[in-house]
């Protein structure tokens with residue numbers, strides 16, 4: 001088992017990654033000093049709850065924790081104001097107090113939704129991340145929590161760090177292939193922004209990762225979480241460096257919103273976005289091979305690399321103007337210089353972004 005720490009002073013927390021951790025959840029709760037006197041609320045979704053809720057509840061009950069659960073419909077559409085209201089209602093009905101915690105059992109949708117409920121319920125209560133998707137190695141670490149607005153992704157949210165991240169890799173074995181690939185997009189992203197060797201490792205071990213081979217999976221998740229933890233420890237609230245975690249996301253978030261939430265999985269949308277970022281990098285001076293190399297890495301993980309023509313350029317451009325990284329009249333872009341190295345640019349003209357969007361629609 002691997003243990004990492006997100007170093008944030010008094011808000012530091014551990015990330016445990018290993019097999020069969022779900023059945024030991026109670027012991028980890030105890031270690032972190034979660035209250036046995038107050039109730040806790042587990043948030044999960046309609047796919048994950050039937051698979052793993054019982055095991056978690058049982059482990060917590062065996063160690064003297066009182067839990068309630070609230071199950072939302074699976075999918076991106078649950079990151080909404082109406083579902084958020086449902087979670088808060090469930091928290092009030094379960095009698096959660098300021099010593100209680102909200103526990104996210106699921107993928108990034110559940111982590112973001114439950115985390116935002118924890119950040120805002122009674123002005124903030126404790127929060128535990130129990131990720132069950134590959135993608136959630138990214139979303140469960142770092143404390144960005146929130147929900148979508150129909151016009152723009154993650155528009156309503158907060159920074160709220162969890163008490164701990166408990167990552168039982170055995171839960172990943174039930175993921176459908178499309179979700180596996182989508183999750184691997186964020187894993188590769190961590191290599192593309194920080195560590196060329198790791199990005200190349202992801203490509204070389206793509207088949208092992210896609211087959212959910214435990215050793216490859218644990219190594220990849222640990223490396224991805226380690227990059228994320230390092231970046232977040234240096235810049236918790238995205239005043240600078242943390243923006244690199246957004247590689248491919250300006251275009252990716254626009255794709256998700258314009259196509260309708262859930263049409264493209266988050267990982268699929270940012271895969272296309274990362275190809276766009278590579279194209280931008282080349283236009284700004286990077287070696288032309290960067291685009292093909294980035295594409296090949298993504299394709300090895302069975303991810304899409306072309307933007308469907310029916311997504312209108314004007315609509316995508318307008319969605320990008322609502323992105324959180326659109327400030328003082330310009331869009332912030334994470335631009336790759338080479339594999340493993342990126343820079344943050346605030347001077348990209350909209351006309352160039354438009355050209356890249358058009359270029360992304362061309363078949364390869």
Ligand SMILES: NC(=O)c1ccc[n+]([C@@H]2O[C@H](COP(=O)([O-])OP(=O)(O)OC[C@H]3O[C@@H](n4cnc5c(N)ncnc54)[C@H](O)[C@@H]3O)[C@@H](O)[C@H]2O)c1
Pocket residue numbers: 045046047048051074075076079106107108109110112132133134135136138139140141142143144145154171172173174175176179182183186265266267
């Ligand atoms: N907060 C952050 O830093 C951050 C980082 C990256 C992504 N995100 C967000 O995360 C979300 C995407 O996360 P996701 O891809 O995990 O989506 P998700 O939570 O919707 O999970 C994907 C699908 O897999 C199912 N599922 C989950 N665990 C399963 C399991 N073990 N077995 C079988 N099925 C399972 C879910 O029911 C769902 O249908 C997006 O909303 C994205 O914006 C947030």
Ligand SMILES: O=C(O)C(=O)C[C@@H](O)[C@H](O)[C@H](O)COP(=O)(O)O
Pocket residue numbers: 138142144153154186238242243245246249324
């Ligand atoms: O943790 C971060 O910082 C990230 O940017 C990670 C991203 O993978 C993630 O999708 C995040 O939710 C995007 O944040 P946003 O601030 O662009 O909404």
Ligand SMILES: [Zn+2]
Pocket residue numbers: 138186249266270
């Ligand atoms: Zn992301």
